[in-house]
Amino acid sequence: MDVIVNPTPKLQGNIGALSSKNYTTRYLLVAALAEGTSTVYFPAHSEDSDAMRRCIQDLGATLIEDDEKAIITGFGKHPKDVKELNVGNAGAVLRFLMGIASLCSDVTFVNTYPDSLGKRPHDDLIVALSQLGVEVEHNDGRLPITIRGGHPIGGKIKVSGEVSSQYLSALLFLTPLLEEDSEIEVLGDLKSKVVVGQTLEVLEQAGIVIHASEDYMVFRVPGRQSYEAKTYTVQGDYPGSAAILAAAAVTQSDVIVERLSATSKQGERAIVDVLKMMEVPLTHENDIVHVQGNGTLKAIEFDGDAATDAVLAMVAAAVFAEGTSRFYNVENLRYKECDRITDYLAELRKAGANVEERQAEIIVHGRPEGVEGGVEINAHYDHRVIMALSIVGLRSKQPIRIKDAHHVAKSYPQFFDHMKALGAQVEWVDSL
Ligand SMILES: O=C(O)C1=C[C@@H](OP(=O)(O)O)[C@@H](O)[C@H](O)C1
């Protein structure tokens, strides 16, 4: 399905933030790794969270769900010896479960998105797992990947942090279950470091002890631990909400997004500060962000690694700012659902934006007068590209058509419903 985004000068209304993707994947996983029954309140419902639901059940967890909660009885240290797992297009789910699959004897992760997750590299995790004696068969570091685990016992592991934090998180979920203590040393610069804070927070809630150095570069993990069965509540999602807030920032708006904790460990909560720095009128009180946009924004400079999944929405806002914005330290955007620098900027340029790329930077020469639009956008299987181009479409002179916009469901299936509820002129149409 495609979406047509028509120029929309005004947005108004209240929405509740979707549930956090990153906390949902983590809570479902730690619930599956516990032996008893855990409850996860308000889990996200999206393709990625469904991938985790599907895989933990394939590995032996039971899951009963109603409108507000998932009740999960875990498999503890003994996942079922499943032959195949399908994680869809979910990078974090794949990497976390590559770690856990080391406890099985022979699991193949199939390649169902050859043009998206199928292109993403997992070499650094493969190298780390092999230090634990796990045999990994792979296609040049990519899917399909077969893990022949069995009996990793722990020990010293070095893992690169240069491409993704998910490799480190995968090891942090696995190593507490091993017989011996482990020491994990991170090599190079650790990207998306803030997300590791979310992993540690969830592990602690699940009763797991990890001794982390202050800079998150060395971790001592006692072995023979057990995940406790607990009750968890998933908070609102900043990366998805960032797109709504950026849409409100580029229009005349009166938009409220509820359930966004000001003390969240999600780095993407920086969207609020970034929009403030851009001089967008907004308040953030009692977990409610209220944007009263007047369409005027100022350019900014921002270290995007602190808020990796909100950068595309910030860039979309910067397209309409006065002056030149620079988002730096964002090289690992190249290793996501698509190359979120080259591919994303190509689509922005089609719509009429004036953008430049460096290996690790996005530069935006703002066009407060708006962009031309009137083009077809290739979504590159990327939910965040789809959301970001929707923001741009609101302030284009001609409608833009986002092809295969259904991929928004990877993280935020109700995104266009929420945009419509706020008054955005968007419509679903069949693909040609
Ligand atoms: O650990 C996680 O759940 C995630 C980590 C980040 O990836 P990188 O560490 O690859 O930047 C983020 O982009 C992704 O959406 C989710």
Ligand SMILES: C=C(OP(=O)(O)O)C(=O)O
């Ligand atoms: C990059 C993302 O997810 P993942 O790495 O889990 O596929 C994302 O949600 O933007």
